Structures are given as structure tokens and as C-alpha cells.
Amino acid sequence: MNLLTVSGSPHVHADQSVRKIMFGVIISLIPAMLVSFYFFGLSAIILTLTAIVSCALFEFLIQKYILGNEPTISDGSAMLTGLLLAFNVPSNLPIWMMVIGALVSIGIAKMSFGGLGKNPFNPALVGRVFLLISFPVDMTSWPLPQSFSTSLTDVVTGPTPLGIVKEGLKKGDAMADLMQQVPDYVNLLLGNMGGSVGEVSALALIIGGLYLLYKRIITWHTPIAFIGSAFVFAALLNLANPDVYVNPFFHLVTGGLMLGALYMATDMVTSPMTPAGMLVFGAGCGIITILIRVFGVYPEGVSFAILIMNAVVPLLNKAFKPRRFGV
Amino acid sequence: MKTFKIGGVHPEENKLSAGKPIEVFPIPQKVYIPLSQSLGAPSKPVVKKGDVVKVGQMIAQGEGFISSNIHSSVSGTVVKVEDYPGAGGYRSPAIFIDVEGDEWEESIDRTEALNKECALSPEEIVGRLKSFGIVGLGGATFPSHVKLMVPAGKKPEFLIINGVECEPYLTSDHRLMMEHGEELMVGISILMKGLGVTKAFIGIENNKPDAIGHLSKLASSWPGIEVHPLKVKYPQGGEKQLIKALVNREVPSGKLPIEVGCVVNNVGTAFAVYEAVQKNKPLFERVVTVTGKSIPTPGNFMVRIGTLVSALLVHSGFSAEDGLKVIGGGPMMGKALTNLDVPVVKGTSGILVMPASESKRMAEQSCIRCSRCTTVCPMGLEPFQLATESERAFYELAEKDRILDCIECGSCHYTCPSGRHLLDHIRVGKAAVAKLIRARAAK
Numbered sequence: 226m227n228l229l230t231v232s233g234s235p236h237v238h239a240d241q242s243v244r245k246i247m248f249g250v251i252i253s254l255i256p257a258m259l260v261s262f263y264f265f266g267l268s269a270i271i272l273t274l275t276a277i278v279s280c281a282l283f284e285f286l287i288q289k290y291i292l293g294n295e296p297t298i299s300d301g302s303a304m305l306t307g308l309l310l311a312f313n314v315p316s317n318l319p320i321w322m323m324v325i326g327a328l329v330s331i332g333i334a335k336m337s338f339g340g341l342g343k344n345p346f347n348p349a350l351v352g353r354v355f356l357l358i359s360f361p362v363d364m365t366s367w368p369l370p371q372s373f374s375t376s377l378t379d380v381v382t383g384p385t386p387l388g389i390v391k392e393g394l395k396k397g398d399a400m401a402d403l404m405q406q407v408p409d410y411v412n413l414l415l416g417n418m419g420g421s422v423g424e425v426s427a428l429a430l431i432i433g434g435l436y437l438l439y440k441r442i443i444t445w446h447t448p449i450a451f452i453g454s455a456f457v458f459a460a461l462l463n464l465a466n467p468d469v470y471v472n473p474f475f476h477l478v479t480g481g482l483m484l485g486a487l488y489m490a491t492d493m494v495t496s497p498m499t500p501a502g503m504l505v506f507g508a509g510c511g512i513i514t515i516l517i518r519v520f521g522v523y524p525e526g527v528s529f530a531i532l533i534m535n536a537v538v539p540l541l542n543k544a545f546k547p548r549r550f551g552v
Numbered sequence: 553m554k555t556f557k558i559g560g561v562h563p564e565e566n567k568l569s570a571g572k573p574i575e576v577f578p579i580p581q582k583v584y585i586p587l588s589q590s591l592g593a594p595s596k597p598v599v600k601k602g603d604v605v606k607v608g609q610m611i612a613q614g615e616g617f618i619s620s621n622i623h624s625s626v627s628g629t630v631v632k633v634e635d636y637p638g639a640g641g642y643r644s645p646a647i648f649i650d651v652e653g654d655e656w657e658e659s660i661d662r663t664e665a666l667n668k669e670c671a672l673s674p675e676e677i678v679g680r681l682k683s684f685g686i687v688g689l690g691g692a693t694f695p696s697h698v699k700l701m702v703p704a705g706k707k708p709e710f711l712i713i714n715g716v717e718c719e720p721y722l723t724s725d726h727r728l729m730m731e732h733g734e735e736l737m738v739g740i741s742i743l744m745k746g747l748g749v750t751k752a753f754i755g756i757e758n759n760k761p762d763a764i765g766h767l768s769k770l771a772s773s774w775p776g777i778e779v780h781p782l783k784v785k786y787p788q789g790g791e792k793q794l795i796k797a798l799v800n801r802e803v804p805s806g807k808l809p810i811e812v813g814c815v816v817n818n819v820g821t822a823f824a825v826y827e828a829v830q831k832n833k834p835l836f837e838r839v840v841t842v843t844g845k846s847i848p849t850p851g852n853f854m855v856r857i858g859t860l861v862s863a864l865l866v867h868s869g870f871s872a873e874d875g876l877k878v879i880g881g882g883p884m885m886g887k888a889l890t891n892l893d894v895p896v897v898k899g900t901s902g903i904l905v906m907p908a909s910e911s912k913r914m915a916e917q918s919c920i921r922c923s924r925c926t927t928v929c930p931m932g933l934e935p936f937q938l939a940t941e942s943e944r945a946f947y948e949l950a951e952k953d954r955i956l957d958c959i960e961c962g963s964c965h966y967t968c969p970s971g972r973h974l975l976d977h978i979r980v981g982k983a984a985v986a987k988l989i990r991a992r993a994a995k
Contacts, residue, residue, distance in 0.1 A: 230877040230911040231890055233976045235962030236904075237563055237720065237883040241924075241969040243917055300917070342918035342970075498923040498934065549932040549954060550558055550792065551805040 243341070247301030249442045250488070253433035254308060257484070260416045260426040264370030265316035268380070269422050273311040275320050279327035280307030287336045294340075302341050306330050309349035312423025312484060313528065314356060317368045317380055322360055326352040346535045347495045350528045357528070367419035384524075385419045386479045390471055391524040400468050413478040424484040427477065434487035443491040446500045450507025451486035451514075452477060458515045470519065482514065485527035495535045502538075502545035509534045553758060555783035556793040559930035561963045563786055563884065565759060569723045569843050569850040574731055576854045577840075577867065579654055583626050583858025584636055584895040585611065586646040590687040591694045592618030597647055603630045608657035608834050611647055614682070620695045621685040622647075625836035625856035627655040638897075639880045641890035649858070659832045666734050667830040670742050674700075677746040677829060684828035685835045685898075689820030690714055690789065691881060693899040696825065699815050700746040709813035711744050711752040712798055713822055715767070716782065716789035718757060719882025722902040724839040725819050727852045729756070729763040732823050733770045739826030740777055747815055753798045754779045754819070757788060786884060787961035791816040793930050805957050820901070840896055842868045844905030846876075855896050861903055862892040875908030884962045914971025925964035925974060931957045935964035939974045942981025951985045958982060 261269050284303040288296040298304070310330050314323065330352030338344045357364045365388075368380040384392065386407040393403040408418050416426025424430075437443045459473035476482065481489075490496060490510050497506050510530045517526025588594040595612035605611060605624040612622040628651040635643040656662060672680060682697035702708050717725040729736065740752050754771070756764050758781045768779040782788055782797055792803045794816060801812040809816050817825075820838065827833040836857050843850040848869035855864065861878065879886040880900055896903075925935035933954060941950040958978050965975040 227872040227876070228874045229888070229890065229892070230875050230906075230908065231888040232877070232913055233973070233979065234879075234886055234888075234960075235884045235966045235975065236877060236879055236886065236888065236906060236911075236913075237966065238914055238971070239561070239563070239967050241967065242914070242971070243920055243969050246920070246922070246969055297917070302920075340918065342920045493920050493922040496921075498921065498926050498936075547926050547929070547932045547934065548558065549805070550796075550930065550957065551802045551807070552932075552954075 243300045243302065246442055246493075247305050249440050250305055250437065251301060251308060253436040253442075254312070254423065254488070256429035256432045257312070257423045257426055260429045261312070261316070261422045263373050264416060264425065265368060265422060266371070266374035268368075269316040272314070272316055272318060272320070272323055272422060273308065275323045276311035276327055277304050277307035279324045280304065280310065280331050283328055283331040284336065287332060288340070292336070292340070297341065300341065303331060306335065306348045309423075309488060310352045313349060313353040313421050313481065314364060315367050316422045317366065317382065318356075318363055322356060322363060325359075326356045329355040342494055344494060345538070346532055347489055347492050350489055350532050354528050354532065367421075369419050370417050370425070383419050386413065386475070387518060387524040390475075391518075394469065400471065410474070410478065413475075418479070421481060424481040427483045430483040430487055434483075437487070437491070443487070444500065444503065446503035447491050447496055447507040448486045450504045451490055451511045452482070454508040454511030455482060455515050456511075458512050462515070462519060476515065476518065480518070480525045481527040485510070485514070485531055489527070490531050490534070495538060497538050497541040497545065499542075499545045499547050502541040505545065506534050506538065506541055509537065553783040554780060554797050555785050556788060556796040556930060558932050559928045559963060560785040560787065560793075561928050561966055562784060563720050563966060565784070566720045566845070567723050567726070567759070568721065568845070569841050569852055570726055572723070572727070572851040574727050574839055574852045574854055577856070577859065577864070579626060579651060579856060580859045580863050581651050582631075583649050583651065583856060584646045584860070585622060585625065585649065585858040586636070586638055586644060586895060586897055587612050587622065588644050589622060589693060589857075589898045590614075590620040591692060592616060592620070594645065595619060595622050597633050597645070599630050599647065601630055601632050604628070605630060605649065606655050606657050608660050608836060610683075610834070614685075614695070618695055618698055620687050621683055621834070623685055623834035623836045624649060625858050626651045628652040637891055637894070639887050639889050639894045646895070661831040661833070666738070668738055670738070670745060670829060672829060674746050674748060677742060680829050681746075681825065684833075686821065686824050686828050687835065687898050688818055689824060689838060689898065689901070690818035691885070691899055691901060696817065696821055699817065700743070702747070702810060706810045707813060708747045708749050708810060708815050709751065710799055710815075711740065711747055711749050712791070712794060712809070712814050712816040713740055713752055713754040713819060714789055714791070714794055714816055715754050715756040715763065715819045716794060717760070718784075718786045718789040719884055719886070719902075721843045721904050722841050722882045723843070724841045724852055724901050726760050726763055728823055728839050729760070729767055729819055733766050735826040736767070736819055736822050737770050737774050737777060738830060739822035739824070741774060742825050742829050743817055743822060744776065750776045752777045755782050755788070755794050755798050756780070757782050757784045759784045787930055787959065787963065790930065790959050790961060792959065805954060835898060838896075838898065838900070840864065840900055841902035843902060844907075846907040847905050857898060858895045860893050860895055861889065864896070864903055865892065865905065870905060873908055875911060877906040877911035879904040879906065884966065885960065913973065916972050917970040919970055919972060922969060924967045924969065928963040928967045930961060930963065931959060933957060935974045935978060936972070938981060939972065939977035942977045942984070945984070947981065947984045947988055950981045951988065955981050955985050
């Protein structure tokens with residue numbers, strides 16, 4: 226008599242796994258990674274590897290020695306957090322700061338809530354904001370891009386385009402003059418500007434985003450609502466007073482907007498469960514981003530906007546239920 | 553192309569036996585005929601040890617409104633009436649018969665002649681289905697005569713005929729439509745007469761273009777019967793989804809199809825109705841697909857009820873190995889057998905063998921809130937939530953979140969990247985919530 230396997234139905238499974246999703250996202254970030262390695266050189270590579278390795282290591286250590294669980298770093302989620310964290314900091318950030326950021330991302334933002342799937346806030350963004358508040362100078366000195374360089378020290382730093390506009394307007398400079406100081410739109414799209422490691426090239430990020438849509442890892446709702454609401458809000462301000470409020474297209478291709486809209490706000494764990502919820506979530510992210518950029522102290526507001534909206538997700542999940550059949 | 557709107561998945565179809573004509577399966581040497589073969593109360597045996605029975609002779613009688621008669625599928629001697637473990641491992645009474653020859657009741661018309669005219673009145677049709685043990689052959693085995701007895705105040709408008717066969721692997725309905733289309737049309741017209749409706753819609757997924765073409769051609773000479781191709785999407789064979797796809801009406805939560813003027817029957821049932829009414833033949837055999845990637849000769853067989861699954865498997869060249877899974881039904885909703893010596897019953901549409909290498913389900917990981925279960929749920933539920941509520945025994949919450957609306961199609965579990973055994977948890981929750989409701993009603 227042979228032994229039979231018995232289980233409840235269904236007995237077949239879609240070709241899907243957490244690992245496939247996580248590595249799918251990592252693959253989609255390769256274009257942005259290549260651009261940043263080109264512009265920011267060896268230091269960007271080292272920083273990215275440091276973040277990935279430290280995130281995976283911290284998760285492994287916490288699971289093994291504190292939680293006593295079977296480590297699950299092979300699912301790729303900690304590596305993805307590391308990659309996104311590195312993408313959100315300047316490439317000349319001291320390595321030890323990067324390690325601290327990884328500890329905060331994984332230790333505080335992810336594992337203290339119970340690990341994968343349990344964290345209310347995007348771990349990479351929590352790590353980034355922690356670093357921004359703790360090391361404001363290092364986190365806002367942006368190396369300016371150059372073609373590939375292996376030098377780790379010889380970098381020229383300067384403000385990001387968003388910073389140029391913000392500071393300039395504060396000093397009372399004319400908008401037209403400020404627009405002369407920032408790179409043109411082609412360079413902004415390609416990522417030839419000061420900024421965090423992985424956020425600079427809107428084009429590379431959009432290519433990766435299309436891959437995510439094609440692979441059905443994300444849906445269009447959050448990114449379109451995010452980008453759309455930011456654009457509409459910025460356009461209304463620009464229409465009201467073009468001397469004070471910058472062109473809406475400028476907002477879309479600068480700072481972390483594309484990285485945030487396509488990769489951070491679409492994080493499954495920390496975003497809503499229904500399309501309607503995602504639209505509201507994305508719209509909230511877009512509007513808060515522009516509010517912070519235009520009226521806040523910081524030149525950039527994507528991280529804060531997403532974290533604020535992360536906090537609203539449980540309510541959005543209550544408010545926007547799927548449509549029930551026969552009700 | 554028509555389909556239902558909310559949710560759904562598209563598992564690999566794997567219709568390995570679609571091109572295999574129905575083969576008459578050899579009469580076995582013994583049969584075990586369970587007394588519980590339909591939804592409702594078990595039937596009461598009317599034969600005892602030592603009795604000699606003929607093919608088609610009633611051997612157990614349905615008691616109560618929702619129950620059904622059972623007939624012998626073979627001729628021979630009753631050996632015993634005894635409890636026997638069924639597909640799920642639970643013991644229930646069965647009649648054991650040793651086969652001698654193949655002697656049929658004389659009243660059964662064994663000719664091939666197509667008998668189109670039905671002289672019976674609607675009441676007589678209902679009576680015939682009841683006494684001839686006709687039940688829904690799509691899987692739920694709901695007694696068919698009950699479906700024709702429309703509750704007071706409800707008016708049936710459409711007869712829906714389910715030829716969807718959305719379960720992967722299964723092809724028994726497909727073959728039946730191809731080979732017994734004319735009988736099917738007569739069966740449908742009898743059901744229409746029994747119900748008093750003038751419209752019948754046959755829903756067939758468009759992965760069966762031959763069946764769509766064949767039945768459309770036949771239906772053109774039957775007023776009121778229409779064939780509708782449907783976009784391939786699981787679980788379109790669920791009656792609520794099929795009604796939505798065909799007539800765009802939603803059966804309200806907790807209600808039956810008659811609430812929206814529909815009565816749904818499977819093509820297999822319509823064929824059984826034809827045989828019962830026009831050929832005086834009780835339901836004692838059915839088409840069963842025997843399939844699986846490791847089965848050398850997958851096929852479709854006309855099998856006598858009570859034939860052992862092990863006999864079907866041996867006939868198909870099956871080789872046993874440790875760890876394999878044998879499923880009664882399709883891979884989405886079928887039940888894994890605990891024992892291969894279980895009999896084919898009225899609800900057995902197929903036997904699917906999965907090799908040991910494919911039989912294990914994924915290990916469960918944490919939910920990553922990807923919302924895919926919610927997207928694919930055809931009832932618009934939140935399976936991740938229901939599963940958690942069930943795990944934590946929050947049954948009141950689960951009831952409020954409509955756990956009883958779950959049709960157990962398994963789309964959530966199928967699609968979950970974390971491999972969560974969502975449907976296992978939800979089933980436990982459904983049982984607990986049903987108990988809760990009964991306790992409340994008893995107060």
C-alpha cells in the first residue's frame with residue numbers, strides 16, 4: 226500500500242512566490258542602478274552593496290538570535306529594502322551611516338513589527354528619514370554627476386535642482402533665472418543632476434516601472450494617482466502664479482518623485498488593498514509631496530508624504546472594500 | 553465575449569483527455585454503492601444481504617424532501633450493507649454487491665434510438681427524476697427534482713445549462729456535449745417543460761470551440777435553446793458566476809438562483825434527465841475523466857456507479873508511488889482521496905492523479921498584503937482577512953465579513969504568492985460560523 230498525499234483544495238498553484246515578486250522588483254531597478262553607477266561611480270556601487278548586505282545581515286541576525294525563527298533572507302525582501310535605501314541617499318554618504326540606516330530600516334521599521342508583511346511603514350523610507358534627521362548635513366550634500374569615476378573622495382557636491390529652486394525663490398531670485406541654473410529636461414530625464422543614488426533618472430525608473438506593470442507586480446493605480454495628483458496640484462499653483470510656483474513637469478522629473486511613485490508607494494505591505502484605496506493613497510502622496518516641496522522647510526517631500534500616507538492605510542482599507550457579489 | 557465581472561483566475565487548462573471519445577468501462581467484479589450520494593439525508597436501503605438485484609433496480613430509497621433514490625449499477629448478489637470509508641475517510645453505509653452477468657431491468661430502453669417527444673406532464677417529470685435518482689452531476693449532487701419544484705412566489709424565467717467545465721483537466725462534460733448533443737437537447741427541453749420556462753441558455757467556455765459549434769448547430773432546430781460562448785475564466789462554472797455571465801444578474805448573498813429567475817443544471821444532469829424520462833433509465837452510470845500528467849492513457853469512461861477508483865486507475869496504466877495525490881474531481885475544487893479503493897459516486901466527474909513531485913503544496917509564508925486574493929475572489933471577499941479571522945477564532949467578525957458567501961473555488965489560495973492555505977482556514981471558519989448561526993437560531 227502506497228502512501229497518498231492528502232490536502233485540502235486547490236491542488237495547483239499559480240507560478241508565484243514572494244521571492245519572485247521581490248526579485249522582480251530588484252530586476253526592474255537595474256536600469257536605474259546602471260544610470261546611478263555611471264553618474265556617481267564606484268562610491269555608488271560600494272554604498273549600494275553595503276546597504277544590501279547590511280540589511281540582509283541584520284535581518285538574518287535578528288531572526289536567528291532574537292526571534293529564534295528560521296531566517297528568510299532568501300525571499301529577497303531585505304535585499305530589496307537595502308537597495309531602495311541606498312537609492313534614497315547621496316552617493317557620498319559615509320559607509321557607517323549607511324549601516325546605521327540599514328539597522329533602522331530592518332531592525333526598527335521591519336523586524337520589530339514582526340517582519341515581512343507586518344510593518345506599517347515602508348522600511349527603506351523609515352531608514353532614510355532617520356538618516357536625514359540624524360545626519361542632515363551628510364544627507365543633503367549631493368555629489369554632482371560625472372561620467373563613471375572610481376574616485377571615492379574627489380567629488381564636487383552641490384544642491385539638487387529642487388534645492389536650487391527652493392533656495393533661489395527664498396532669496397527672491399526670478400524663476401526664469403533659476404531655470405537657467407538647473408539642467409534642461411533631457412538631462413533631468415536622463416538623471417544628469419545632483420540627487421540620491423537611484424532617484425535621478427526618471428527615464429530609467431519609468432522603464433523599470435513598465436516592467437513591473439507588465440509582470441503584474443504592481444498595478445497602475447498608485448503610481449498614476451501619485452504622479453497625476455502631484456502634476457495637477459503643481460499645475461494649478463503654476464497657473465495661479467508662474468513666478469513663484471515652478472512648472473509642474475519640473476516636479477515630475479526631479480527629486481524622488483518617480484522612485485517614490487513607482488517603487489516606494491507601491492510597496493504591497495504598506496499600501497492599500499483595493500484599487501479605490503490605492504487611488505486615494507496615491508493622490509494623498511502626490512498632494513503632500515507638492516505641499517512639502519512648495520510650502521515646507523525641506524526642498525523634497527516624497528519620503529514624508531509616503532510615510533504619512535502609510536499611516537492612513539488601515540483606515541483606507543476599512544473605507545474602501547472590494548465590491549461584494551450579490552450585495 | 554461574455555464572462556462574469558468580479559475576480560477569477562486562469563489556471564493551466566491541461567485538458568489532456570479532450571480528444572478521447574467516451575469509452576464504456578468494463579463492468580467490475582464488485583461494486584460498493586454508498587447510501588449518501590446526494591446533498592441531503594442518506595438514503596435507506598431496501599435490499600439486504602443475499603438479495604439478487606438487477607441493473608437499474610432501486611436498492612435504497614430517499615427519505616425527506618432533499619434526498620434521492622439509489623439504484624443498482626450491476627446485476628448480482630448483495631453481499632452486505634456496511635459502513636465503509638468514503639473519499640474523505642469518513643465511514644458511511646454502503647451496499648456491497650458481487651457482480652454476476654449484466655442483467656438489466658426490462659423496463660429500461662437500451663436501444664440507441666433518439667426519442668424526442670416527451671409525453672409526461674411537468675408533475676410527472678418531477679416524479680420521474682425523484683424516483684430515478686437524478687442528482688446534479690456537476691459536483692454538488694443536489695437532487696434534481698427539488699430544483700424543478702419552484703417555491704411559491706418565485707417565477708423561473710431561464711434554464712441555465714452549465715457546459716463550462718472550468719476545472720482544469722476535466723473533459724467529461726466536453727465529451728458528453730460532443731457525443732450526446734441530441735440527447736442533451738431533448739433533456740434540456742424536458743427540464744424546460746418541467747420548469748415551465750421557454751428560454752434555456754447553454755454556457756460553454758471558448759476553449760471548447762468544437763462543442764460550441766456542434767451544440768449551436770443542434771440548438772438551431774430547438775426553439776428557445778441558445779448556446780453562448782464564454783471567455784475562459786475560472787470559476788465560471790460556479791452557478792452564481794455563470795448566471796452573471798449569461799444573463800447579467802447577481803444572485804443575492806445567501807439566496808438561491810431562483811431569486812433572480814434562474815435554475816442551473818449541468819450538461820451531465822440534462823443527459824441523465826433524458827435517459828430517465830425517455831429511456832426509463834435510472835442514474836447508475838456516468839462519464840468520468842481519468843487523467844493526470846503521469847497517467848499513460850488519460851481518457852473518458854462511462855463508468856457504473858460503485859466501481860472502485862483503483863480499478864479505473866489500473867485500467868489507465870497508472871503506477872503507484874509513495875506521496876502521489878489522487879483527486880476526486882478537478883485540481884481546483886476536487887477532494888484528495890485518502891484511499892484508492894473508494895467507489896465512483898454520482899458526483900465523481902473525474903479522477904486526477906498528481907505525481908509525488910507535484911502533490912505537495914507550498915509552505916506557508918507571511919501575508920505580504922499583495923491583495924491578489926482580493927482581486928481574484930469572484931465573490932468580492934477579502935480572503936486574507938477571512939483566513940486570519942478564522943485562525944484567530946474571530947468568528948463574529950468573519951460572519952460580518954460574509955465568510956458564508958465564499959464558494960470555496962480556491963482562486964485565493966491558487967494565486968497567493970505566500971502560499972497561504974487561505975481556503976483551509978476559511979473552510980474552518982465557515983463551519984464555525986454556521987455552527988454559531990445554528991446556536992443563535994436554537995435560542
